[in-house]
Amino acid sequence: MNNKNKFMLSAVALSVLSATAVNAAERSFLQEKEQYKNALADSPSSALVSNLPSMLGLTANESLDVRKSYSNVDGSTTIRYQQKYKGLPVIGDDVVISRYANGEFKSAHGAVLNGVAADVLSISPKFSESKAMQIAKKQTAENALTSSNQPISYENESSRLAVWQDANGTARLVFEVTYVQYAD
Numbered sequence: 001m002n003n004k005n006k007f008m009l010s011a012v013a014l015s016v017l018s019a020t021a022v023n024a025a026e027r028s029f030l031q032e033k034e035q036y037k038n039a040l041a042d043s044p045s046s047a048l049v050s051n052l053p054s055m056l057g058l059t060a061n062e063s064l065d066v067r068k069s070y071s072n073v074d075g076s077t078t079i080r081y082q083q084k085y086k087g088l089p090v091i092g093d094d095v096v097i098s099r100y101a102n103g104e105f106k107s108a109h110g111a112v113l114n115g116v117a118a119d120v121l122s123i124s125p126k127f128s129e130s131k132a133m134q135i136a137k138k139q140t141a142e143n144a145l146t147s148s149n150q151p152i153s154y155e156n157e158s159s160r161l162a163v164w165q166d167a168n169g170t171a172r173l174v175f176e177v178t179y180v181q182y183a184d
Helices: 035-043 044-057 128-144
Strands: 005-015 026-029 062-071 075-086 086-093 097-100 104-115 153-165 173-184
Touching: 035 044, 035 104, 044 062, 075 104, 086 173, 128 153, 128 173
Parallel strands: 086 153
Antiparallel strands: 005 173, 026 104, 062 075, 075 086, 075 097, 097 104, 153 173
């Protein structure tokens, strides 16, 4: 009987650019910033979409794209936004804004990554998407425990260029790589 070991790599971020000396990127949590909540409360819902990026301190190279909109049972609406930098997704957090049925501000949570431009000077990667996938697979294959010499197989492969803040607080250009790995 073959036992399949299933390894799910939900997201491996591979750094593409070298480290910079100064960390300029700063994660700002909406629920901790009174000025964000006050600005959101004072802004009518119709003006929110166009003004939201600047209200949260984002630059002209950054945007917030609607990822999903929810209608809640109490009539309120919750909208989840994905931050983008020069068209690339900023991974790690979303911005989530809720409004009551009458349009008044209800709540905000999530985070934005401010100051990306100081860390990410170029959005041109130093190697290809296929190379990023190859590196990720090599790293996980070395950790796979197999009971035979059967080759490892992969499904649901995807990768995308993105921006991510590392553990040291530096925004980096990365490939986000996901796949399912099987071994007998």
